[in-house]
Amino acid sequence: MKIKVFQFEIHFGAVEENIQKVEELFNGASLENIDTVVLPEMWTTGYDLENIDKHATENLHPVFDAMAKLAKRHDVNIVAGSVANNKGKGVLNTAFVVDRQGKFVHEYSKIHLVPMLNEPNFLIGGENSADVFEIDGEKMGVVICYDLRFPELFRDLSLEGAKVIYVVAEWPIERTEHWLTLLKARAIENQCYVVASNTIGTQPTGTTFAGNSLIVNPFGEVLAQATSDEEVAIEGDLNLEYIKGIRKDIPIFDSRKKEFYKFL
Numbered sequence: 326m327k328i329k330v331f332q333f334e335i336h337f338g339a340v341e342e343n344i345q346k347v348e349e350l351f352n353g354a355s356l357e358n359i360d361t362v363v364l365p366e367m368w369t370t371g372y373d374l375e376n377i378d379k380h381a382t383e384n385l386h387p388v389f390d391a392m393a394k395l396a397k398r399h400d401v402n403i404v405a406g407s408v409a410n411n412k413g414k415g416v417l418n419t420a421f422v423v424d425r426q427g428k429f430v431h432e433y434s435k436i437h438l439v440p441m442l443n444e445p446n447f448l449i450g451g452e453n454s455a456d457v458f459e460i461d462g463e464k465m466g467v468v469i470c471y472d473l474r475f476p477e478l479f480r481d482l483s484l485e486g487a488k489v490i491y492v493v494a495e496w497p498i499e500r501t502e503h504w505l506t507l508l509k510a511r512a513i514e515n516q517c518y519v520v521a522s523n524t525i526g527t528q529p530t531g532t533t534f535a536g537n538s539l540i541v542n543p544f545g546e547v548l549a550q551a552t553s554d555e556e557v558a559i560e561g562d563l564n565l566e567y568i569k570g571i572r573k574d575i576p577i578f579d580s581r582k583k584e585f586y587k588f589l
């Protein structure tokens with residue numbers, strides 16, 4: 326399963342420009358052998374939270390339609406990062422997935438809003454857990470940025486059968502070590518692939534983002550890593566059969582003692 330992760334700078338609060346930019350990235354990339362393309366968090370707006378009401382999609386439209394067109398044109402699945410999204414009760418931070426036929430597969434709205442970037446003052450949290458979805462017959466999950474700090478979410482997804490967990494993010498540069506360490510830890514402890522897309526550049530809020538988009542295998546080895554300050558695409562060839570071998574050699578799922586875990 327071949328994955329391409331786009332890492333790019335987001336034009337602050339410029340939805341149309343960002344959609345156009347993503348279209349150009351798809352049209353300029355070599356995608357012939359790629360199964361799935363991954364985008365970062367809140368890529369249509371960045372952290373323009375003061376204006377987030379006016380930027381938000383209505384139930385993912387019209388951004389969904391633009392992604393569906395790209396998926397069909399390039400014959401790829403898209404883990405379409407996340408966007409500010411209004412479903413009637415306030416603005417959510419919603420990740421979504423579109424398949425090669427341009428069909429809606431899955432959505433997940435961030436449940437852990439990040440206090441350090443002021444999200445709780447402008448956004449509402451998702452009301453559903455991060456469930457698995459299937460693309461090309463394989464189970465996967467997607468979570469959003471600050472969610473990375475909550476191992477429970479990753480454990481739930483892997484217990485439900487996710488072999489790949491996507492992390493779509495706008496992770497700040499001062500916590501780069503947390504980003505890299507936690508991505509590897511989540512892959513090792515759940516023995517699954519972790520595929521992460523982050524943004525770069527400094528937004529007018531003063532936050533500079535860490536880049537370092539990453540693909541980690543179930544043994545914790547880095548298959549591909551972007552730099553901290555460049556617009557690049559990284560690629561990984563995920564061998565989902567490899568997961569079986571790792572889980573046989575280090576059988577953590579068989580060794581679990583859930584009767585002793587107090588808060589699960």
Ligand SMILES: NC(=O)CCC(=O)C(=O)O
Binds near residue numbers: 439495
């Ligand atoms: N966009 C985010 O959720 C950032 C998370 C973050 O800054 C952190 O966990 O640290």
